[in-house]
Amino acid sequence: MEYGIKIKTMKKLLLLFLVLFSSCVFAQRQIPSGGTSGQVLTVKSDGFNLNWTTGSGGATGATGATGATGADGASMSIWKYLAKTTTTSGYPSNGRVQWNNSTQISATALDISHLTDDNLDIDIFLALLSVGQDITIQDRNISSNYQTWQITGSSTNFNSGTSTSYWQYPVSLISSGGSGTTNFGSGASLFIAITSTASTGATGATGSTGATGATGATGATGSNGTNGTNGATGATGATGSVTALAGTPTYITLAGTTITRNQITLTTDVTGTLPVANGGTNYTGSTWTSYTTTLTGFSGTPTQAMTYVVIGKILILDISISGTSSATSFTFTLPFAALSTRSYYMGKTDAGVSNTLGHAQTVAGSTTVNCYSNTTTGSWTNVLTKGLAGTIIIYLQ
Numbered sequence: 001m002e003y004g005i006k007i008k009t010m011k012k013l014l015l016l017f018l019v020l021f022s023s024c025v026f027a028q029r030q031i032p033s034g035g036t037s038g039q040v041l042t043v044k045s046d047g048f049n050l051n052w053t054t055g056s057g058g059a060t061g062a063t064g065a066t067g068a069t070g071a072d073g074a075s076m077s078i079w080k081y082l083a084k085t086t087t088t089s090g091y092p093s094n095g096r097v098q099w100n101n102s103t104q105i106s107a108t109a110l111d112i113s114h115l116t117d118d119n120l121d122i123d124i125f126l127a128l129l130s131v132g133q134d135i136t137i138q139d140r141n142i143s144s145n146y147q148t149w150q151i152t153g154s155s156t157n158f159n160s161g162t163s164t165s166y167w168q169y170p171v172s173l174i175s176s177g178g179s180g181t182t183n184f185g186s187g188a189s190l191f192i193a194i195t196s197t198a199s200t201g202a203t204g205a206t207g208s209t210g211a212t213g214a215t216g217a218t219g220a221t222g223s224n225g226t227n228g229t230n231g232a233t234g235a236t237g238a239t240g241s242v243t244a245l246a247g248t249p250t251y252i253t254l255a256g257t258t259i260t261r262n263q264i265t266l267t268t269d270v271t272g273t274l275p276v277a278n279g280g281t282n283y284t285g286s287t288w289t290s291y292t293t294t295l296t297g298f299s300g301t302p303t304q305a306m307t308y309v310v311i312g313k314i315l316i317l318d319i320s321i322s323g324t325s326s327a328t329s330f331t332f333t334l335p336f337a338a339l340s341t342r343s344y345y346m347g348k349t350d351a352g353v354s355n356t357l358g359h360a361q362t363v364a365g366s367t368t369v370n371c372y373s374n375t376t377t378g379s380w381t382n383v384l385t386k387g388l389a390g391t392i393i394i395y396l397q
Contacts, residue, residue, distance in 0.1 A: 145178035299326035322387030328379040338362035346390025351381035
């Protein structure tokens with residue numbers, strides 16, 4: 001009994017010793033100060049004291065897939081300007097832009113001052129603008145009031161290096177809206193935006209043509225086919241016959257089936273007049289032939305009486321022409337072309353007066369005859385009556 005009590009007392013004392021020992025040990029292990037986000041509390045190499053340490057980074061993730069190619073890049077610059085509408089040429093004034101047409105959307109050129117509305121000198125920048133770039137002019141307060149232009153030609157710098165330097169750009173309207181269509185008002189506050197789109201590079205040169213391949217061998221010639229047999233000869237047709245000759249010429253005669261061409265007898269076998277162009281004389285005997293000539297230099301319908309007779313290569317022409325003059329020149333036409341250029345003198349009327357001679361002049365190889373008011377090359381009066389009258393002999397071609 002006494003022994004059992006002692007055992008229990010010993011156990012209690014041992015447990016109390018362990019509790020007191022553990023309290024002393026943990027009371028001496030203190031948490032250090034100074035820890036930051038991402039650090040952890042670890043035991044030092046002495047197995048007792050604590051320390052804040054930074055954890056090592058995780059492994060780098062795999063590279064993502066390459067994104068799709070973007071659209072062509074573009075750059076834009078925006079400047080403040082005021083509208084100048086009182087002029088269409090010359091220096092537009094500091095900070096102003098003007099159009100070379102009072103109807104702005106009909107303009108073919110823009111003039112832009114080297115100074116912006118906020119007094120920035122952008123002369124160097126304006127010099128860089130080139131064909132194909134877009135210029136947008138927009139109301140600073142209402143974006144629907146705008147004009148968009150494309151530069152169509154090389155720019156020109158006027159008054160270069162001076163306080164009145166400005167640039168002129170040939171342009172073509174692309175689109176417009178609002179007051180940009182009906183004209184920006186004088187002094188309107190505007191933005192000028194310059195847009196440049198990166199262009200696609202030029203196509204590379206075409207590669208050289210490859211060498212021509214060797215010609216293939218010629219195929220063997222095929223054998224000739226057999227000739228077909230000749231067809232039978234057709235029967236000989238019956239011999240034709242001539243029963244009679246039509247007409248009355250005696251220089252062609254018929255004897256059986258034989259036709260004979262004999263010598264022509266002019267007195268009995270030929271009738272009518274053989275034309276000059278066919279080697280004849282065109283002689284019409286004692287009968288004069290009338291014709292209507294073509295006249296120039298008259299008003300209304302002049303009076304004309306034109307008759308002629310031809311003997312061999314000689315034309316005898318009787319002329320009577322009179323009418324109201326409308327020009328200082330006068331021509332008429334022949335029935336046949338003249339052989340040479342020659343003058344013929346006859347009576348004339350000019351300005352209603354008949355006194356001195358005028359003359360008609362033929363033209364070699366032509367049917368036109370030029371007429372003059374004197375014996376040289378005098379002009380006619382272009383009013384009142386004029387005309388020629390007389391008989392002339394002309395050699396024909």
